[in-house]
Amino acid sequence: MPDFELSDYLMLDDDDTYSSQSMASLEKGVAAATEFSGATSKNSSIKCKKGVGVRVAFRMKSELEVIDDGYKWRKYGKKSIKNCPNPRNYYKCSTGGCDVKKRIERDINDESYVITTYDGVHNHETPSMLYYNQMPLMAPNAWTLQPPSSSSSST
């Protein structure tokens, strides 16, 4: 588990535009993350122009491009983008019945940053979410939590 920090979260609006919010309110970004993952649409600003699903982009500082948000992602493609020196990775939720896609690419300005774009809404809770529910407290960054089975560095 590398130490990555949520730098910016981009809310792609229905006008194909996105609002790049500074990390002035990280909780808000996490809230957005909870929004799309929990399918709780109290904020209708997060939606795709096609109306077929939600599209949310996050930019976070991480050494690894793959962010374990609790879901199981299966890589189904890799593509080198002309405008980007780094290839873009395509992931799909491997959970049955879930058709959420995730695009991951490195920031062209800062390779230390990774841009993760979620496309769609999970029709199920994150497997780890079940684990969260058993926790006495809900950490604001719980979506970054991982089960103790994976690299438990609790020393």
Add this chain to the structure above:
DNA sequence: CGACTTTGACCCGCGC
């Protein structure tokens, strides 16, 4: 043996 990752090829949409 099953699941997942990797890489190339193919297809679709958009712009010129």
Add this chain to the structure above:
DNA sequence: GCGCGGGTCAAAGTCG
């Protein structure tokens, strides 16, 4: 109509 770019699928290989 053609070319380019982007996105997705499929087959093979590897690891657990």
